[in-house]
Amino acid sequence: MDEAALFKLTHGIYVLGAWDEANNRFAGSVVDAVMQVANKPFMIALSCHNNSYTKLCIEKARCFSLSVVGADVEPFVIANFGFQTSRNVDKWAKVDYITVNNLPYLKDTMARIEAKVTEIIAYDSNTLFLAEVVDSWDCKCGDALTYNQYRAYFKDKVIESFNKYRQQLLKEKSNV
Numbered sequence: 001m002d003e004a005a006l007f008k009l010t011h012g013i014y015v016l017g018a019w020d021e022a023n024n025r026f027a028g029s030v031v032d033a034v035m036q037v038a039n040k041p042f043m044i045a046l047s048c049h050n051n052s053y054t055k056l057c058i059e060k061a062r063c064f065s066l067s068v069v070g071a072d073v074e075p076f077v078i079a080n081f082g083f084q085t086s087r088n089v090d091k092w093a094k095v096d097y098i099t100v101n102n103l104p105y106l107k108d109t110m111a112r113i114e115a116k117v118t119e120i121i122a123y124d125s126n127t128l129f130l131a132e133v134v135d136s137w138d139c140k141c142g143d144a145l146t147y148n149q150y151r152a153y154f155k156d157k158v159i160e161s162f163n164k165y166r167q168q169l170l171k172e173k174s175n176v
């Protein structure tokens with residue numbers, strides 16, 4: 001099997017949000033494994049890797065939010081949600097966000113989607129959520145960021161932004 005073939009499947013980039021009951025705040029992560037799989041009812045599939053804390057929160061809350069990431073996104077948004085875990089960081093406190101129906105969304109996003117989990121399928125590596133779209137909002141025109149664009153030219157900017165953020169945190173710690 002040539003695994004490179006799987007990178008030819010096109011994906012978008014999304015910020016996922018869910019209520020974290022244990023910490024009384026929202027959890028969140030970057031995901032690309034999302035697609036619409038039916039339109040009657042409107043259904044989407046979301047795949048989370050099994051180490052994701054947001055995955056645990058979705059299993060408990062059985063609902064989640066998606067913010068569709070635009071091509072003009074600040075690299076830090078992806079670094080914040082994709083390079084650290086909500087287990088020990090309040091990621092939503094580090095970005096501008098709004099809440100609708102007790103779920104968090106990026107203020108600056110292409111579109112917002114709220115979904116209610118109907119089925120859960122567990123694999124060794126990932127957990128697949130099938131979910132019904134409860135509500136959705138088309139927020140602005142423009143191009144969404146694709147996973148292939150992220151890999152081709154955006155990832156370096158995200159890494160650079162995460163390194164700057166880590167250095168700032170270390171500086172703040174050493175000043176205490």
Ligand SMILES: Cc1cc2nc3c(=O)[nH]c(=O)nc-3n(C[C@H](O)[C@H](O)[C@H](O)COP(=O)(O)O)c2cc1C
Nearest residue numbers: 029030031032033048049052053054082084085086
């Ligand atoms: C571009 C990109 C795409 C990602 N796609 C997924 C995905 O589809 N599913 C997933 O579970 N994690 C994905 N991740 C990894 C999670 O965002 C990452 O492991 C995150 O730290 C999990 O945070 P959590 O522990 O707060 O849930 C992706 C990360 C990046 C940067």
